[in-house]
Amino acid sequence: MNTEPVISLIGVTKRIGRTNIIDDLTFDVPQGEIFGFLGPNGAGKTTTIRMIVGLMSITKGQILIKGKNIKTEFEQAIRHVGAIVESPEMYKYLSGYQNLVHYARMVPGVTKDRIDEVVSLVKLENRIHDKVKKYSLGMRQRLGVAQALLHRPSLLILDEPTNGLDPAGIRELRDYLRNLTRTEGITVVVSSHLLSEMELMCDRVAIIQRGKLVNVMPIQHFTQGDDQDQTYLIQAQPSEQALETIKNMDGVRRVNLVEDEKIEVTTDREQIPDILIGLMQNQVRIYGVQLVCQTLEDRFLEITEGGQIG
């Protein structure tokens, strides 16, 4: 497998007027990954995507796609990219098929067979010769995906693709993206302001807030925290004594009584056996120990220090 990142952003900054809407973004996405780009509305997701696909100029820094600079080697860089920026606006007075022919003509090597292939991929066979004017929102989204995949891109960029989709549609999209990364080794960058969607879809997530990168991490770390910082729920009696005991132990970051008999402890994973031994030695009866998975929501609020979402 190729270890060179499919896309890398290096110190990317966008200044409009006197403010940096995007400020010093740096991250890489390796091949085959579904990379989430998460942030509240107005965080700068769309702006970043516009810079990646060359719709907007980059004030400072650079963006490389398969090693090609989007600014200086636009044509070589962009041929690896398929994208939907915000909603996929098509020529409404043309049929879906004519729209695809239009985009196919712009990239060398897209055959008629390939057009038919993507049409069946997005299940638009029956309506592809209708005018786009008559399409539903869902059909337009699918036609958008079709135009993005037409030229077999290595990198697929979707800006808030779940907007306007129902839960079934979102699930379909998710399975579909998984499939693409597995069978074709495609890399996907997908933006969203909805955490729950990212959680199910992505391998790694970058959080962006007010144009700044807050964090990049695998989705598991995201939901569970890392090994040094995990939260457990211990059911024990008498709880007063348990609380006292735990408070006096090493390596405990936080402890509090959440409700009767339930104590929440945040500590290093390695500390848990010692805590339990300590409790037993103090005649505390333990009924249950449970790792608390934070929801993405909690985690997000923690990381962005309460920055509001969506």
Add this chain to the structure above:
Amino acid sequence: MVNLVLNENMKIYRRLRTWILIGLMIAFVLFVNIMNWHFDGKSAQGKGWRTELQKEITQWNEVLKQPKLDKQTKKYYQQQIAINEYHLEQNIRSTEGTLWDGVNGSAGMMIVITIFTIIIVGDSVAGEFSSGTIKLLLIRPASRTKILVSKYISLLLFGILLLLTLFVVSVVINGILFGFGHMDLPLIKATAEGQVVESNMLLNLWKTYMLNSVSTVMYVSMAFMISSAFRSSAMAIGLSIVSLFAGNIVMQALQRFDWSKYLLFANTDLTQYLSGLPFQEGMTLSFSITVLIVYFTLFNLISWLIFTRRDVAS
């Protein structure tokens, strides 16, 4: 590049709007020619061309007797008389009452071509922005320059299509009205030196078309520039058509200023050098061509700079 032009053509001709304009063009040409035939052409056919020409000569001789005639006007009537006499001597009939009368007259409808082309031009770039399709158009391995050039080419092709429509429809309708005889009738005209010569009628017609096309191309470039600068179809179409009409009026007011000869509108009509009556004394064909080239370059340079540089943020 060929593919890009095919794309732009698809976007022009797959729209109802375009066919309405072409239909209107045909309707206008038919209407004007049928009216012309109805009120004018029929009578000329009836009395015979010799009588008509003779009558004209007599009329013009009367005019020439007036004492206060300026040199230009005098020269003009003398030439016309010479041309008519040539017709009579050589037994070559006048275009009056033949299809050429209508066909040549229809060349005056090229302003309609300019207007209709401007309508399509104005929407060409601005329409991609207002519909949002520009985002998907510009993220392909085709540089913005190539996309802009292919748009420009497709728009010129549309203008050429309208011109061919004008030509074919005017020949066919006038052929039907006046008959297709006299197709090989020569054009009798006076040279700048006052000599009367014969030339090819069809060739002359296309020369007129080409000279008028210069102005069309200038207005197309102007509308194209406004379309890419302001991203507003209405503004591009409106401003261009207003300047097309207001241009001449404004120029008349400005004629007394020497600098007005550098304005675009003073130079778009190159037929002024055929008639030998330029906008200002001392203007030459090469002067006008130079001025036009400067404006042409300027318009297209601005379109290009704006289209290739600006952020797509809508």
